[in-house]
Amino acid sequence: GESVGLHLPTLSVQEGxxxxxxxxxxxxxxxxxxxxxxxxxxxxxxxxxxxxNMDKRQGQRVTVLLNxxxxxxxxxxxxxxPGDSAVYFCAExxxxxxxxLIFGQGTELSVKP
Amino acid sequence: DTAVSQTPKYLVTQMGNDKSIKCExxxxxxxxxxxxxxxxxFLKIMFSYNNKELIIxxxxxxxxxxxxxDKAHLNLHxxxxxLGDSAVYFCASxxxxxEQYFGPGTRLTVx
Numbered sequence: 001g002e003s004v005g006l007h008l009p010t011l012s013v014q015e016g017x018x019x020x021x022x023x024x025x026x027x028x029x030x031x032x033x034x035x036x037x038x039x040x041x042x043x044x045x046x047x048x049x050x051x052x053n054m055d056k057r058q059g060q061r062v063t064v065l066l067n068x069x070x071x072x073x074x075x076x077x078x079x080x081x082p083g084d085s086a087v088y089f090c091a092e093x094x095x096x097x098x099x100x101l102i103f104g105q106g107t108e109l110s111v112k113p
Numbered sequence: 114d115t116a117v118s119q120t121p122k123y124l125v126t127q128m129g130n131d132k133s134i135k136c137e138x139x140x141x142x143x144x145x146x147x148x149x150x151x152x153x154x155f156l157k158i159m160f161s162y163n164n165k166e167l168i169i170x171x172x173x174x175x176x177x178x179x180x181x182x183d184k185a186h187l188n189l190h191x192x193x194x195x196l197g198d199s200a201v202y203f204c205a206s207x208x209x210x211x212e213q214y215f216g217p218g219t220r221l222t223v224x
Contacts, residue, residue: 034212043117043203043215044156087154098168099144099210103156 012110019077021107023090028071032093034101035064035075039086047075047088077109085111116140117216119204125222126194133190134219136204144168144210145187147179150201150218159202162187163210191221199223 013019025033031052036044048059050066050073057064063076077084087108091101117138126132138145146169147159161169162181176192187204201220205213 032211036215038154041218043205043217046212046214049212089156093211095210098161098163099207099213100146100158100161100169100171101148101156101213102158106154106156 009105010108010110012112013080015080015082015111015113017080019075019080019084019109019111021075021077021088021090021109023073023075023104025071025073025090025092025104027092027094027102028068030092030094032095033064033066033073034091034093035062036089036091036103037084037086038089038106044089080109080111082111082113085109117204117206117214119202119216119219121219122217123220123222125224127224128194128196130194131190131192132194132221133188134202134204134221135186135188136216137186138204138206138214138216139185140206140208140214141185142206142208142214143184144207145181145184146205146207146213147187147189148203148205148215150203152200156203160187160189194221194223196223 034049035047038044050057050064061078066073087106090104144163146161160179165181178190181187201218204216207213
């Protein structure tokens with residue numbers, strides 16, 4: 001069935017350290033993945049996306065890695081800041097089903113000063 | 114300017130009542146969505162409209178009825194509210210079934 005799961009529900013890091021948030025997906029035909037950040041009381045906010053023809057994509061302080069062999073993707077945040085504290089979701093975009101997003105469980109990132 | 118807006122932000126009501134949540138996007142997108150987020154933060158698609166046409170209905174009870182008067186608006190009407198309907202409801206829009214932009218959410222509490 002469709003599912004996108006995360007390995008860790010919570011992650012606590014020291015300010016300045018790098019953070020890695022992991023995600024597993026089950027649909028091997030999926031070709032587009034998105035990472036969202038959700039701060040308390042707000043809606044999910046787009047961080048970065050990646051298509052299946054890529055293994056890695058970099059943004060500002062963030063990098064997404066995709067391993068299609070094991071159906072795994074990760075979000076790396078460099079030099080984590082207090083403002084990065086939020087819940088992070090990976091999502092699988094199902095284009096041929098109206099572009100709906102299948103969300104993972106979510107990982108709560110807590111940054112200690 | 115707010116890209117995707119929802120009203121109200123908070124909604125507290127009793128079981129059995131009927132309520133509506135409104136969503137508007139000023140991004141010119143063709144596709145709009147409703148998602149439900151439960152108390153464990155799990156987000157699940159409910160509906161999607163493309164140019165006012167329903168394209169996704171994810172086995173949601175028929176007490177939930179989306180309505181799209183034009184492609185900039187997607188409202189959600191809920192009849193006979195139940196305790197289990199308590200959640201945060203998010204509206205989202207996208208230009209081409211890709212990246213989705215989410216609204217701030219509506220926290221619905223049914224007592």
